[in-house]
Amino acid sequence: MKFxxxxxxxxxxxxxxxxxxxxxxxxxxxxxxxxTAATVKAVHQHELRDEIKAQICLxxxxxxxxxxxxxxxSQAGGIHGFNGWKGPVLTxxxxxxxxxxxxxxxxxxxxxTFQSHIDGSKHVFTPEGVMDIQRTIGADIIMAFxxxxxxxxxxxxxxxxxxxxxxxxxxxxxxxxxxxxxxGYSQTLFPIVQGSTYPELRKISAEIIGSYGREGNAIxxxxxxxxxxxxxxxxxxxxxILPLDKPRYLMGVGTPQNIxxxxxxxxxxxxxxLPTRNARHGVVYTSQGVIHVKNAKWKTNFDPIDAESSVxxxxxxxxxxxxxxFVNNEILGMQLATLQNLGFxxxxxxxxxxxxxxxxxxxxxxxxxxxxxxxx
RNA sequence: GAGGUUGUAGCUCAGUCGGUUAGAGCGCUAGUUUGUGGCACUAGAGGCCGGGGGUUCGAGACCCCUCAUCCUCC
Numbered sequence: 001m002k003f004x005x006x007x008x009x010x011x012x013x014x015x016x017x018x019x020x021x022x023x024x025x026x027x028x029x030x031x032x033x034x035x036t037a038a039t040v041k042a043v044h045q046h047e048l049r050d051e052i053k054a055q056i057c058l059x060x061x062x063x064x065x066x067x068x069x070x071x072x073x074s075q076a077g078g079i080h081g082f083n084g085w086k087g088p089v090l091t092x093x094x095x096x097x098x099x100x101x102x103x104x105x106x107x108x109x110x111x112x113t114f115q116s117h118i119d120g121s122k123h124v125f126t127p128e129g130v131m132d133i134q135r136t137i138g139a140d141i142i143m144a145f146x147x148x149x150x151x152x153x154x155x156x157x158x159x160x161x162x163x164x165x166x167x168x169x170x171x172x173x174x175x176x177x178x179x180x181x182x183x184g185y186s187q188t189l190f191p192i193v194q195g196s197t198y199p200e201l202r203k204i205s206a207e208i209i210g211s212y213g214r215e216g217n218a219i220x221x222x223x224x225x226x227x228x229x230x231x232x233x234x235x236x237x238x239x240x241i242l243p244l245d246k247p248r249y250l251m252g253v254g255t256p257q258n259i260x261x262x263x264x265x266x267x268x269x270x271x272x273x274l275p276t277r278n279a280r281h282g283v284v285y286t287s288q289g290v291i292h293v294k295n296a297k298w299k300t301n302f303d304p305i306d307a308e309s310s311v312x313x314x315x316x317x318x319x320x321x322x323x324x325x326f327v328n329n330e331i332l333g334m335q336l337a338t339l340q341n342l343g344f345x346x347x348x349x350x351x352x353x354x355x356x357x358x359x360x361x362x363x364x365x366x367x368x369x370x371x372x373x374x375x376x
Numbered sequence: 377g378a379g380g381u382u383g384u385a386g387c388u389c390a391g392u393c394g395g396u397u398a399g400a401g402c403g404c405u406a407g408u409u410u411g412u413g414g415c416a417c418u419a420g421a422g423g424c425c426g427g428g429g430g431u432u433c434g435a436g437a438c439c440c441c442u443c444a445u446c447c448u449c450c
Contacts, residue, residue, distance in 0.1 A: 036412050058411075066413095096411040104413095117413040148411070192411090223410040231410095251411035258410075273412045280415055281408090296405070326415095334415070 001140070001188040001215045003247050011362040013239060013266035016353045019216075019247055021140045022185035023080065023088040026055045028247060028268040029352055031259065031345040032090060034276060036060040037067065038083040041276055042331075042338040045085045051311050052342045053350075056140075057085055058271050061133050062094035062125070066116055070136045078138025078183045090271075091139035093130050095192065095220065096252070099148035107147060109164065127171035131179065131189075138183050143218065143251075144172040146192045151225040158196035165194045166208055173212065190249060192220040193238050197230050206241035217242050218249040219267075223258070232261055239266035256285060256348055256372040260365050263352050270349070275341035280334045282326045285344045289374025291319065293337065298323040305336065311343035348372070 002020040009015070019026040033040045033048065035057045040048060048054040059079055068082070076082035079089050097114065098105060104115040111126030127145045134142035146165040149158055169191050176189045191209045195201030209217050219238050222231045235250060242248055249269035250262050259270050275285060282294040286306035291298070298319045305314040305322055313336050325333030348368075355364040 034412065041412080042415095060412080063413080090411095092411045094411095097413090099411090101413075143411075146411095218411080220411065225410090249411090254410050272410050274410050277409065277412065277416090281417095282415095283409085292406085294406095329415070331415090 001186065003215065003245065005245060007357045009264075009356050009361045010359065012264040012365070014263050014352070014356045014361050014365075015266065015268060016356040017247065017268060019088075021056075021088040023086060023140055024055070026088060027350070027353055029259075029263045029349045029356075030055055030269055031349045032056045032058050032269060032271040033342050033345075034058045034271055034273050035083075035085075036063050038064060038079060040338075040342070042280065042334045043276075043342065045083065047339060048085065048342075049087065051313075051339060053310065053346050054087070054342065055346075056088040056090060059089055059091045059137060059139060060094070060097075061091050061130060061137065061143075062097040062114065064091070064137055065094075065123070065133050066118055070133065073138070074136050074182070078136070080138065081183075088141070089139040090141040091134050091137050091143065092251070093134065093143040093145045094125055095143065095146040096148050098146075099150060099224065102150070107164075109167075111145075112147075127168040128175040131172055131175040135179055135182055135187065138181070138187070140185070140187060141216065142176075142187055142189055144169050144189060144191045146194055146220055148221050148224065149194065149196050151197065153196040155196075155198060155201075158194075158198055158201055162194045162196075162201050162205055165192070166205070169209070169212075173214075188215045190214060190216045190218045192218045192251070193242070194221045195234075196221060197226055197234060199234070199237050202234050202237050203241060206238040210242050213243070214246070216247040216249060216269075218251055220251045222250065223252045223254050223272075228258060228261075231258070232265060235262050235265045235267065242266075256345070257369050259345075259348065260352065260369050260372075263349070263356075264362070264365055275345050276338055279337035279341040282333075282337065284322070284337050285341050285372070286376070287344065287347070287371070289372060289376045291376050293319060293323050294326050295323075305340055306344065309340060309343055310347050311339045314340045314343065 004018045007016040017028040033054050098112050106113045111124050114123050130145040145168055147161045149161050181187045191212055191214055193205045193209045195205040247268040250267040253270055254272055284291040284293050287308045301320050302318040305317055322336055355361040
């Protein structure tokens with residue numbers, strides 16, 4: 001993997017760059033659609049590429065390990081061979097499931113014991129095991145196994161957890177660096193900064209993570225319920241320390257406003273389930289603001305879903321029709337809304353990149369934050 | 377015409393021996409969702425209990441009349 005920095009904004013820390021992988025290039029800042037189970041829910045791969053213009057997608061280690069399982073993925077030639085997405089892929093390590101499946105797992109120094117949400121069976125995830133699994137899944141970018149701490153989190157827990165995440169990182173790196181990719185293209189490992197909402201912990205973590213000199217670095221443990229201002233503050237502290245010549249990935253963020261604010265704070269990569277999950281629940285993002293399309297006010301609104309959209313179906317179909325599809329629980333409703341939301345997110349980061357290069361990012365961003373926050 | 381059935385929220389229906397402020401599901405109206413177990417979750421509005429009269433301290437429930445409904449028979 002290779003990262004080139006094209007331009008840095010003069011008034012903010014925003015950057016425009018280029019990531020080159022064996023499965024193609026990624027223009028940053030970028031939003032990465034989440035495809036937990038080897039599918040971005042409700043979207044076909046050709047739509048991801050041709051309509052949404054996605055440049056990289058996510059998968060999830062925990063979910064893919066349980067289903068379809070490593071045998072199937074290995075025989076398919078890895079995730080790319082399995083789902084037909086030929087672009088770059090990033091897999092999350094399962095660290096988030098340490099947080100989200102808190103009721104059915106146990107954390108120890110050695111690793112985490114999960115109880116499968118599918119059949120209740122027990123599975124042990126260790127840093128070494130998670131590296132091996134991600135080798136088998138075959139993502140271009142793989143993530144270190146960490147603990148994503150909850151919010152709020154007391155200092156003592158956050159510090160102990162952070163220390164363990166750092167010990168786990170060492171084990172991840174040792175394992176990753178002593179193994180080879182399975183499918184003939186290269187993989188790279190991103191470590192993850194933790195430290196909850198404590199500035200001193202975040203600083204320590206950013207210094208340790210940066211010192212490994214990996215090809216990219218991530219920030220985790222945010223957007224777990226803390227106020228947005230606190231998330232911005234932590235992001236700012238960390239991007240001040242992380243190496244400038246490596247991409248920074250802010251995990252799990254966020255709303256369109258969050259993304260704009262964090263681009264301004266020096267983030268290059270984002271992923272979030274919000275555009276896809278909200279789409280399935282009738283919340284539609286447009287360049288003019290947010291539409292709750294199930295609301296009665298759209299019943300006879302025959303304007304396009306988003307006249308400015310890069311997605312063809314959003315220009316063809318009306319808000320009234322989309323509302324009708326949702327009210328009837330029709331599958332097409334979720335498809336159209338997901339296309340629109342992802343298309344919008346990709347459009348947003350592309351515009352951000354354009355304005356960083358043009359040199360007017362700061363003023364554009366301030367206006368856009370207001371615009372995308374409107375409720376229509 | 378005779379005998380019977382059923383009338384409770386927009387719809388389908390619960391409602392115990394007559395006892396506090398009449399409930400549910402769906403629908404409707406809104407809200408929530410941030411490295412995706414969950415087309416999910418949370419909340420709200422909505423009632424002359426067909427109508428009238430009676431019994432009773434107290435009636436959605438019991439009695440009488442009436443209207444509507446559906447069924448059976450002539």
